[in-house]
Amino acid sequence: MDDLILTPFDRLSIVRHKNRPTIKDYLPLIFTDFFEMHGDRYHGDDRAILGGICRFDGKPVTVIAEVKGRDVFENKEVNFAMPHPDGYRKALRLAKQAEKFSRPVICFIDTPGAYCGVGAEKRGQGEAIARNLYEFMTLRTPVVSVVLGEGGSGGALALGVCDELAMLENAVYSVISPRGFASLLWKDASREEEACNIMRITAEDAVSLGVADHIIAEPAGGAHNDMETTAENISKTLCKMLKSNSQKNIDDLLNSRYNKFRRIGEFSEITPS
Amino acid sequence: MQLEDLLKQVTDRFNFDDTPKQPPFKCPRCSESTDTKTLSDNMWVCPKCGYHSRISAFDRIKMTADEGSFTETDKGLSSLNPIEFPGYEEKISEMQEKTGLTEAVITGICTIHNEKCVIGVMDSHFMMASMGSVVGEKITRAFELAQREKLPLVLFTASGGARMQEGLVSLMQMAKTSGAAARLSQSGGLYITVLTDPTTGGVTASFASLGDVIIAEPKALIGFAGRRVIEGTIKQRLPEDFQSAEFMLENGFVDMIVDRKNMRRTISHLIRLHRPNGERTVPEAPAK
Numbered sequence: 077m078d079d080l081i082l083t084p085f086d087r088l089s090i091v092r093h094k095n096r097p098t099i100k101d102y103l104p105l106i107f108t109d110f111f112e113m114h115g116d117r118y119h120g121d122d123r124a125i126l127g128g129i130c131r132f133d134g135k136p137v138t139v140i141a142e143v144k145g146r147d148v149f150e151n152k153e154v155n156f157a158m159p160h161p162d163g164y165r166k167a168l169r170l171a172k173q174a175e176k177f178s179r180p181v182i183c184f185i186d187t188p189g190a191y192c193g194v195g196a197e198k199r200g201q202g203e204a205i206a207r208n209l210y211e212f213m214t215l216r217t218p219v220v221s222v223v224l225g226e227g228g229s230g231g232a233l234a235l236g237v238c239d240e241l242a243m244l245e246n247a248v249y250s251v252i253s254p255r256g257f258a259s260l261l262w263k264d265a266s267r268e269e270e271a272c273n274i275m276r277i278t279a280e281d282a283v284s285l286g287v288a289d290h291i292i293a294e295p296a297g298g299a300h301n302d303m304e305t306t307a308e309n310i311s312k313t314l315c316k317m318l319k320s321n322s323q324k325n326i327d328d329l330l331n332s333r334y335n336k337f338r339r340i341g342e343f344s345e346i347t348p349s
Numbered sequence: 350m351q352l353e354d355l356l357k358q359v360t361d362r363f364n365f366d367d368t369p370k371q372p373p374f375k376c377p378r379c380s381e382s383t384d385t386k387t388l389s390d391n392m393w394v395c396p397k398c399g400y401h402s403r404i405s406a407f408d409r410i411k412m413t414a415d416e417g418s419f420t421e422t423d424k425g426l427s428s429l430n431p432i433e434f435p436g437y438e439e440k441i442s443e444m445q446e447k448t449g450l451t452e453a454v455i456t457g458i459c460t461i462h463n464e465k466c467v468i469g470v471m472d473s474h475f476m477m478a479s480m481g482s483v484v485g486e487k488i489t490r491a492f493e494l495a496q497r498e499k500l501p502l503v504l505f506t507a508s509g510g511a512r513m514q515e516g517l518v519s520l521m522q523m524a525k526t527s528g529a530a531a532r533l534s535q536s537g538g539l540y541i542t543v544l545t546d547p548t549t550g551g552v553t554a555s556f557a558s559l560g561d562v563i564i565a566e567p568k569a570l571i572g573f574a575g576r577r578v579i580e581g582t583i584k585q586r587l588p589e590d591f592q593s594a595e596f597m598l599e600n601g602f603v604d605m606i607v608d609r610k611n612m613r614r615t616i617s618h619l620i621r622l623h624r625p626n627g628e629r630t631v632p633e634a635p636a637k
């Protein structure tokens with residue numbers, strides 16, 4: 077896509093394309109021997125988050141992924157990739173299991189946001205996300221994350237506390253959906269495109285803000301035009317990220333994970349006289 | 350206004366004991382009106398229904414810390430404009446002038462009934478106490494200070510969520526503060542949160558929900574998603590007490606609901622109970 081300048085809004089349209097590949101497409105292309113695991117052991121099994129163990133490059137890994145549906149039936153099942161607290165608690169259960177068995181954790185982020193509903197509030201959506209941020213920060217095994225499409229708000233960050241973060245070239249990562257941003261700050265949801273273009277939500281923005289570490293190339297026009305090549309590119313980046321983090325001493329790894337987030341923020345500071 | 354002047358104004362507000370002149374308070378819970386004097390004598394709690402109204406960080410510190418014990422930390426931090434959002438700097442200066450605060454949280458060290466602790470108080474009058482870089486940094490430093498000095502940390506939370514004007518940078522403050530909470534916890538430090546009206550969004554989904562002990566003030570709004578967002582999703586009106594402190598207690602996300610008048614005593618008792626022998630820092634003065 078070198079010959080074409082895409083606006084952030086163009087990229088958002090690409091990741092919302094109906095043929096945009098989801099984790100279900102990539103899974104068999106990147107991993108082998110996948111065993112899906114279900115449930116949070118407290119309440120239920122949230123299909124908006126898929127998790128399990130499998131092999132990557134021959135070695136055991138734990139995969140945790142937000143799942144977008146590819147059609148209306150799948151979307152009903154996965155709640156349009158908007159997890160409930162049960163999904164985040166399943167993710168945490170699998171991450172703790174990975175820690176126990178010294179497997180790296182690979183997270184795939186692809187959600188418009190955590191689900192906003194009565195059950196989600198009653199079961200503590202806020203606590204579930206907070207707990208993941210807290211636990212992933214000190215999880216004693218390498219964690220790498222990839223934003224496949226939409227990285228929406230706290231619902232995305234709950235799988236985003238990691239040693240290294242990669243984003244697909246057209247993927248976006250934002251504090252709130254552009255529509256929500258426009259409606260909150262300008263009281264006008266129709267200014268979505270304008271919001272999108274000033275929010276700094278692209279992979280390049282995320283790199284410059286110190287949030288993302290790698291950008292994974294997509295074929296011209298977007299990942300849906302060549303899923304196999306995209307999967308291959310994801311594999312290469314995963315390989316690189318796992319290699320650099322698996323060699324570190326675990327305490328060093330945790331310090332650098334903490335500092336990756338500790339550094340983020342812009343402010344001025346004066347020493348009062 | 351220069352930041353130095355602002356800091357002086359902040360200091361003056363701490364030292365100047367006045368009753369703010371405001372129009373009568375109309376309670377958002379029971380709609381009853383109360384004059385400011387009655388309300389302030391009642392610690393800004395609605396005498397009709399017990400709603401614990403929103404108070405400034407200055408008032409909170411005054412009613413929580415032992416007199417003269419509070420020393421502010423990290424007060425020189427001020428917001429920049431990480432995503433160059435139009436009008437953000439102006440908005441910040443306007444809020445600084447209006448509230449006398451540099452940002453939406455004040456942190457420091459104080460004693461509460463002689464128990465020394467690190468304290469942080471968020472103030473919803475400053476951009477709904479949304480969490481941007483400065484709030485995230487000051488809260489993180491409060492965790493780190495508590496860990497370094499081996500002191501308990503008490504945070505009074507109030508927030509509308511992430512500071513939208515700082516984009517992705519504000520979202521990351523959730524990870525940063527939660528990571529700092531995890532580190533304090535691993536070092537054995539005590540962390541008490543007091544959820545006050547309103548505690549929502551990204552603050553609920555980060556450090557506010559991570560206390561060893563979670564206290565809430567009566568009738569405070571506490572939740573993740575905005576009420577109107579949920580009503581829009583489910584196309585139904587929600588019950589009045591949805592996302593209240595009482596709702597959170599019932600659903601298992603709050604340890605106790607504590608009246609403002611009992612807050613100092615509760616916090617100091619809890620601090621003592623977390624010492625190996627439950628001892629006091631300073632022997633109690635004889636009862637008057």
Ligand SMILES: [Zn+2]
Pocket residue numbers: 376377378379380381395396397398399400
């Ligand atoms: Zn009332």
